[in-house]
Amino acid sequence: GQQLNQSPQSMFIQEGEDVSMNCTSSSIFNTWLWYKQEPGEGPVLLIALYKAGELTSNGRLTAQFGITRKDSFLNISASIPSDVGIYFCAGPNAGGTSYGKLTFGQGTILTVHP
Amino acid sequence: ETGVTQSPTHLIKTRGQQVTLRCSSQSGHNTVSWYQQALGQGPQFIFQYYREEENGRGNFPPRFSGLQFPNYSSELNVNALELDDSALYLCASSLFPATSGGASETQYFGPGTRLLVL
Numbered sequence: 001g002q003q004l005n006q007s008p009q010s011m012f013i014q015e016g017e018d019v020s021m022n023c024t025s026s027s028i029f030n031t032w033l034w035y036k037q038e039p040g041e042g043p044v045l046l047i048a049l050y051k052a053g054e055l056t057s058n059g060r061l062t063a064q065f066g067i068t069r070k071d072s073f074l075n076i077s078a079s080i081p082s083d084v085g086i087y088f089c090a091g092p093n094a095g096g097t098s099y100g101k102l103t104f105g106q107g108t109i110l111t112v113h114p
Numbered sequence: 115e116t117g118v119t120q121s122p123t124h125l126i127k128t129r130g131q132q133v134t135l136r137c138s139s140q141s142g143h144n145t146v147s148w149y150q151q152a153l154g155q156g157p158q159f160i161f162q163y164y165r166e167e168e169n170g171r172g173n174f175p176p177r178f179s180g181l182q183f184p185n186y187s188s189e190l191n192v193n194a195l196e197l198d199d200s201a202l203y204l205c206a207s208s209l210f211p212a213t214s215g216g217a218s219e220t221q222y223f224g225p226g227t228r229l230l231v232l
Contacts (some may be wrong), residue, residue, distance in 0.1 A: 042118075042204050042223035043157065088156055092221075093170070101170055102147070102206075102221060104156030105131060 005062045006089055006105030014113050015072040023089030032065050032072040033090040034104070043088060045075070079112050086110070117141055118207050118224035126230045127195050128165055135227045137205030145169070145189035147221055148180060149204040157204055160224045163188050175212045202226040 006023045013019060023032070031050055034044035047058050049065035049072060056063055060077045072089055089105040117140035127133050139146050145164045146199055149157035159172035163182035177193040186207070206221035 035223070040225075040228075042120075042206075045220065045222060048220050052176075092149045098160055101159035101162070101172055102157070103159070107180075108153070 004089055004091060004103055004105035006108055008108060009106065010109040010111070012111045012113065013079055015080060017060065017079055019079055019083070019110060020073065021075075021087060022071060022073045023105050024071045026070070027074075028069040031071070031092050032063070033092075034063050034072070034074050035088045035090060035104075036085045036087045036089060045093075049054035064103075076110075079110075081112050081114055084110055084112050118205060118221060118222055119187075120205050121204075124228045124230075125154040126232065129195055129197060129226070130214035131195050131231075132191065132193045133195060133229060135192075135203050135205075135229075137190070137224060139186045139188070139190045139205075139206075140222055143222070144186050144210045145208045145210045146186065147184055147206045147208070148188070148190045149206065151202040151204055151226070153201075160190070173209075177192030182214050189204050197231050200229060200231045202228050221228070
C-alpha cells in the first residue's frame with residue numbers, strides 16, 4: 001500500500017528558530033495535507049496543497065507541493081512555544097476500495113524551548 | 115475549531131464488549147471518515163461513509179462497522195473488543211464533491227474519543 005515517509009522524526013529547537021520538515025512517497029499524490037496534533041486532540045488542518053509546484057503560506061507556515069508529486073515540505077519560521085506538537089503529512093487515495101482514505105506519515109514531534 | 119464533534123470523549127470497556135462512538139460532521143459536509151490512532155502512531159483509515167453507505171474501507175475486520183444518518187452524522191461500532199482496540203478514534207468530515215477552491219479529500223477532524231479496553 002501507499003506509504004509516506006516523514007522526516008525528521010523529532011526536533012528540539014530554540015524559540016525563534018526556523019523549522020523544516022518533509023514528507024516523501026513512492027506513489028504520486030494529487031493532494032498533500034499538513035496537520036498539527038496536540039496531546040489529547042484531533043489533527044488540525046494547517047495547509048492543503050492541490051497542484052504540483054504549489055507554494056502556500058498560512059501565517060508563519062509555508063508548505064510546498066513537490067513537482068514530482070511525490071514529496072512535500074513544511075517550513076515554520078520564527079518558532080514560538082505554542083508550535084509544540086506533532087506535525088503530520090497526509091495524502092488521499094484517488095480511488096479503489098479505499099476511496100477517501102488519508103494515508104498519514106509517521107509524524108514529526110516538535111519541541112520548542114523558550 | 116472545525117465544527118466536528120465526537121462523543122463520548124473517553125470510554126473504558128472490557129474485552130469482548132461492544133462500543134458505539136458518535137460523530138457529528140461539520141456544517142455543509144456530507145462525508146464522514148473514521149480513523150484509529152494508536153499511541154505514537156499516525157491515524158489509520160477505518161472506513162468512509164457517503165450517502166449513508168460505506169464508500170471505502172481500510173484493513174480493519176468486519177467487527178468494525180458504521181452507519182451514516184440522513185443528517186450526515188455517523189456512528190462507529192466495534193464488536194468483540196480486543197485489548198489492541200485501545201486507541202484514539204477520530205472522525206473526519208469532508209464535502210464531496212468539492213466546491214471551487216478545494217478538494218473533496220480535504221478532511222477536518224474532530225477531537226476524538228479515547229477508548230481503553232481492559
